[in-house]
Amino acid sequence: MSSGIAGASLQDRKTDQRSSGTDGGAPTKRTPAGAGRRSRRFRREDLIKLGFVLPAALYIVLFFGYPVVKNVTMSFQEYTTKTFFTGEAPWVGFANYVTVFSSQLFTPALLNTALFTAGSIAGQFVIGLALAVFFKRRFPLSSFLRAMLLLPWLLPLIVSSATWRSILDQDSGVLNAALGSIGLSGVPWLTSPSVALFAVVLVNIWIGIPFNVTILYGGLQDIPDELYEAGALDGATGWKAFRHITWPNLRPVVSVVLVLGVVYTIKVLDIILGLTNGGPANATQTLAVRSYQESFVNFEFGVGAAFSNILIVISLLFAIVYLRVNRRAVDE
Amino acid sequence: MRSTTTRDTRPRIIRRPHVLGSLAILAITPFALTACSGGGGAAAGGDAGTLTILDYYNNEPDKTLVGDALDRCADDVGVKIKRETVPGKDLIQKVLQQSSSKTLPDVLMLDNPDVQEIAATGGLSPLSDYGVDTSGFAKGILDAASYEGEVYGLAPTVNTLGLFYNEDLLAAKGITPPTTWDELKTAAAALTEGDTYGLAFSSIATYEGSWQFLPFMWTNGGDEADLTTPAVAEALQLQVDLVNSGSASKSVINWSQADVNDQFMAGKAAMMINGPWQIPALSADTNLKYGSVQVPVNKAGQTPVAPLGGEVWTVPVTGDKDKQAKAAKFVECISSDENQLALAEARFTVPTKTALAEQYVAKVPEMAAFTEQVANARSRTGELGEEWPEAATEIYTAIQLALTGQATPEEAFKQAAAG
């Protein structure tokens, strides 16, 4: 990556030579000739470039900076309901983290978080990609159907979880009724510790498919048709076309979808609370659920913050991996 | 590489000010608009004659019923009120946000098990500061609202748990409503037929599951201070037996009390453990004939003890002495005899002043069993105070372990205590 400064002045010189008094956009002012001209314009250009990111930077610092700092400091304090009233929060160092790691539920929660995330992402992505490829073809009603696919994403989670609870009910749920009608016995979807996590993953996949389909579809749309036509001339169609044309061109979008998928899924809370509350017998406890319960059920906000910071660290690891992969792609 | 655009882009450019400038304007606009936006913080009601209220009766019919009582008291005390309602499970979150920004309301409604937790923070003012008379109230509810000897709030009405039964289904089998655990087991087994389970209750992995367990635990002599006693395990064994024998659905571990009511109303359960707040819904179904009795006891001679539900009205410390005094009068007014009876009748809850019990049952006979039960009801936080949430978590964890067959009741409580 070339240094920003050198690059700017190089481009500058080019523009300098080519533009000749035309009204080429607002920024380039005519300045008296001299050594000052280049450095002033170069600084100004740098400012403009920074100006592109400034609003976003400002927003992120304001809306995310303070909360994240607060969350980290909270995890090192004994933060309870009393703190909200008095503002006092004694420093306890790593005590909260010790509580977290030594809690009986930590390892199961960690494992469940991993399984839940991996299962959800795998399902959402594969099905999402398949649907995106399917809908890339133009057939009657395709854009309407594609829009309707976003419905699961649109429903309030409280409604989705209530509906799924009703569908998955062991006795009167329509899913077991359907299974029964083809001769299979009903499955204790939400009442058996061994099945509950699987059921919750299924529901989360259902919710996540629209997100994946839409972004992947957008990415697919950006691949110009000429590539496929050229490839077809070389004999690459169907699966070969997918491997050699679609997949490489889709890579930046895919990596965004996967990393964001992990970041979002790790945080998932409402759907698990709505379906099982972390049960039965803690079979669907995840780190996010633990964080919520510690903070808002037990009023131990320091411990809850510790849990959510651990989540952030895990997400961070994924993010770093993403950046490595992304940098390699840019350098190719 | 020289290139030409095939399309003349010039007409598409709208003359716009410098990008930075326009973005800066965009950033500043919301803040400029705040000058215009009213609303502001909750305590910004600088009007000395207005009290702010926060409660969780956010849906009908409770919202209007309680709203009427609040309006009546506003007239009595001579103030105007500004009321905020939030969904039930989000109340505490709101309270905490408001306390950290020093914008607590003048009158705060709290669910009774939360009162001691909030009082312990110093955010509530004791009612004795204002000379509020707290005599005549049921002991259980005063206990729940007391912290270190001071009473912090009054509840106009309370509710509890009882056993509802489907009169038709029981009559068809010639069964009378059970009064002991053995009778309960026999009746439930006999009533389980086809799609219908004999009994439904809630054992969900939240405080609701713990709440529903308390009648059985307390009636049998169990105590939340030590959950590893045989009395407590025996109570859990009852539930385990009911589920294992098929008299109760395995789905109880996922049901809230609302789900239990749905099952009962759909005829999928012949009996249910639930509370009187379901009565409006039950009565709305004219085809359903239901009755209610107190929760069954283990051995004849035991007194059925059920937990106390209900909301307490408190006076937060806002720093404004005059308003706090007015708020205290307001709280006193909400629990006046007249309001207690009005609220109790409308919402199917039980008045907290023991003297009103007879009068009440005469007016609302369906509430007879519950009124009797309230006399012996116990508050969840009466003994453990702020330590109650831990105990409640242990209870529902143990229930879940036992009902999913992962541990016997004794082991389940031991495991839950360790976690």
Next chain:
Amino acid sequence: MTTTSIVTGGRQTRRFAPVGPRRHRGDRRHLGYTVLGILILAIMLFPVYWMVNASLQPSGNTLTGDFFPVNPSFAGYEKAIADQGGHLVTSLVISLGTVVLSLAIAAPAAYALAQFRFRWISIALLVILIAQMIPGIVIANALYSAYNDLGLLNSIPGLILADASHAIPFAILILRASMQTIPPSIVEAARVDGAGHVRAFVSIVLPVSRNVLITAGLFAFLFSWSDFLFALTLTTTEDVRPVTLGIYQYLGSQVSNWSAVMATAVLSSLPAILLLVIAQRFIAAGATGGAVK
């Protein structure tokens, strides 16, 4: 440029040409896809159907109900329409505002991170990703205090600003992913012609990124439309109440009116669906507009 280098990707090239007329390979094949599409949709949307079914049951749940609502009761819908009409408008205004704000902030930033060569791009990306990882409740609590001091509670601009926190980091990321594939030669060509960065951005980059801008805007709309946390935290009165919070009117701590809840959910999905269908039409086949030979 050889065919192989185009096919194997690597340095992305984007060639634009007016798309020729599609050759239909027979309507029958296309209809086959339509049928398959409808089937897929039916499976995916079955729970939605179940929800609609529940909303039409008199009891508000499907325990007593049948597979089809044979005796539909519209009580839930009547109530929902009566109560939630204004809230739907509020949600709409807030969501559209969020789209505008998010795109205005995210698009330039995404372009800069995609095409400008800053030394600190990795750090910036990391920061943006971290921003996505923060639990919403943490942000909500911090915002409550701040908004209270600034008087932004119960205000539409306040909610727009807050809801944008869902959308901006995400928009930056997907916009950047797409803008990375814009060949710098196009932009350079414009700059050589005398356009500054801003003008190049507005007249070259934005039109070319139309698809992904629409996608990002779509998600900004959906994130904001379905936000509950900020709606709950940043409002204290009924003045400004998005529909996600309005739904809680029917969900009390002890009694719930599920048919009204489901009816509201159905009704609140309709405007969003309409917008989605319209927006999806704009994500047309391939890149169009502007051509560089």
